[in-house]
Amino acid sequence: xxxxxxxxxxxxxxxxxxxxxxxxxxxxxxxxxxxxxxxxxxxxxxxxxxxxxxxxxxxxxxxxxxxxxxxxxxxxxxxxxxxxxxxxxxxxxxxxxxxxxxxxxxxxxxxxxxxxxxxxxxxxxxxxxxxxxxxxxxxxxxxxxxxxxxxxxxxxxxxxxxxxxxxxxxxxxxxxxxxxxxxxxxxxxxxxxxxxxxxxxxxxxxxxxxxxxxxxxxxxxxxxxxxxxxxxxxxxxxxxxxxxxxxxxxxxxxxxxxxxxxxxxxxxxxxxxxxxxxxxxxxxxxxxxxxxxxxxxxxxxxxxxxxxxxxxxxxxxxxxxxxxxxxxxxxxxxxxxxxxxxxxxxxxxxxxxxxxxxxxxxxxxxxxxxxxx
Numbered sequence: 160x161x162x163x164x165x166x167x168x169x170x171x172x173x174x175x176x177x178x179x180x181x182x183x184x185x186x187x188x189x190x191x192x193x194x195x196x197x198x199x200x201x202x203x204x205x206x207x208x209x210x211x212x213x214x215x216x217x218x219x220x221x222x223x224x225x226x227x228x229x230x231x232x233x234x235x236x237x238x239x240x241x242x243x244x245x246x247x248x249x250x251x252x253x254x255x256x257x258x259x260x261x262x263x264x265x266x267x268x269x270x271x272x273x274x275x276x277x278x279x280x281x282x283x284x285x286x287x288x289x290x291x292x293x294x295x296x297x298x299x300x301x302x303x304x305x306x307x308x309x310x311x312x313x314x315x316x317x318x319x320x321x322x323x324x325x326x327x328x329x330x331x332x333x334x335x336x337x338x339x340x341x342x343x344x345x346x347x348x349x350x351x352x353x354x355x356x357x358x359x360x361x362x363x364x365x366x367x368x369x370x371x372x373x374x375x376x377x378x379x380x381x382x383x384x385x386x387x388x389x390x391x392x393x394x395x396x397x398x399x400x401x402x403x404x405x406x407x408x409x410x411x412x413x414x415x416x417x418x419x420x421x422x423x424x425x426x427x428x429x430x431x432x433x434x435x436x437x438x439x440x441x442x443x444x445x446x447x448x449x450x451x452x453x454x455x456x457x458x459x460x461x462x463x464x465x466x467x468x469x470x471x472x473x474x475x476x477x478x479x480x481x482x483x484x485x486x487x488x489x490x491x492x493x494x495x496x497x498x499x500x501x502x503x504x505x506x507x508x509x510x511x512x513x514x515x516x517x518x519x520x521x522x523x524x525x526x527x528x529x530x531x532x
Contacts, residue, residue: 194447194523203444204519207512213308215511221325225310229326230477233317238495240298241312252310256298257281263290311501314487324501325477328509334391335460338398341451343529346406347397351437354414361411368404368446376401376463384472391474394467398460406452413445447524454517458510465506479507 198204212349222229235494242254255278263283266269272294279295299305311320380397387393418441426440461481467473467491468482476483482501488498 162487187466194520198523201519201522204523207515207519210508214328214484214505214512217325218329221328222322222348222398225268225319225322227319229318229322230478231318231322233313236302236304236309236313236317237315238491239302239304239307239309239500240495241310241497242262242299242308243310244308247433249426253298253512254299255294255295257293258301259293260286261292261294266292266294272296273303273460275305281410312495312497315491316499320484320498323479324484324505325483327481327484327502328505330391330474330478330480331456331461331464331482332504334394334398335457337430338402338460339453341395341399342456343406343449344404346403347410347442347449349403350407350410350412351414351442353435354411355418355437355441357415357418360517363368365408365411368407370405371401374401377466380463380467381472384467389472389475392475394464396469398463402456402460405456406449409448409452410442410445413448416443417441417444448521451517451521454513454520458513461506461509466511 166315169309240254240256241252243252247253261271266277266280276298277294278297281293281295283290283292285291297305299307309319309321311324314320314323349364349368353361379400380394383397383400387396414437423436423440426436431440464473464480465482466483469478469486471486473483473486474480484502485499485506488495488502494501
């Protein structure tokens with residue numbers, strides 16, 4: 160017979176004092192706040208974000224800094240080299256150019272070479288017993304605009320490239336942002352329906368995306384632009400017509416992952432309707448990858464617009480974009496490389512910045528990183 164345990168054998172500890180739960184030492188942190196804290200620690204992403212904001216600011220306000228309109232033409236200031244007030248003292252962007260194959264006798268002719276325009280004789284030679292020179296000149300004095308400053312020079316019609324570059328950046332960003340937002344909206348709705356209902360609905364919807372995605376982007380965009388004509392609306396439609404497929408597949412995968420979770424089953428048992436389940440209970444848990452994809456898609460849309468403009472399917476003149484500027488500049492690349500340099504640098508910085516910022520958002524919204532810092 161086992162020994163009986165008596166009540167008197169037990170001793171109550173801390174019976175004479177009241178016990179309380181331990182007080183939380185910090186404030187509760189939500190998902191988005193936790194992601195923001197991790198994003199702030201990513202220095203590269205913060206720098207990229209600042210660069211994006213600066214470019215967006217100049218795209219809006221940059222043309223205001225000069226007295227020239229984006230389509231102001233002047234045949235007397237065609238292909239002017241860059242001239243920047245501070246850098247010109249160091250021999251950089253000083254508005255100089257070498258004039259080749261000039262008769263040496265013309266150096267003393269003020270109609271050919273105005274006073275003060277000749278800076279240096281680079282080379283002297285003869286062609287059929289005629290003395291010739293290559294001479295370095297202050298092109299602003301040489302062309303009769305000694306008091307003007309064109310920070311990025313002018314193009315073949317004498318239009319200020321600073322104004323046209325930022326006007327073009329505004330147009331390119333506008334096209335990219337609108338097309339990406341439309342792609343995200345279409346992709347989220349389409350992918351959510353396919354992933355939530357699954358089965359035959361999912362199979363049919365995914366086969367439709369495969370059919371649309373089978374057509375090359377360039378061919379689809381070309382046919383659409385030829386049908387609708389060139390312009391902002393046609394380019395946006397060309398970027399939308401199959402650009403939502405990637406987002407739809409991403410959202411579908413997220414819904415397949417989350418729709419079987421306990422909180423979704425509990426909400427369904429309580430009678431929550433499908434629409435509310437999709438957009439209130441499941442979609443918020445999938446929004447991180449969607450935001451990250453949106454940031455990555457923006458530089459892709461800018462590059463796609465620039466490519467279409469480069470092959471002659473861009474905006475109609477005189478409206479500029481980064482692609483239009485590059486398309487015009489590549490025709491005179493050997494003679495005036497600065498006309499290609501500035502838009503090429505801008506689109507490169509934009510794409511690098513958006514990719515770095517997108518990588519930072521991807522790490523910040525990664526659920527496995529939650530609470531790790």
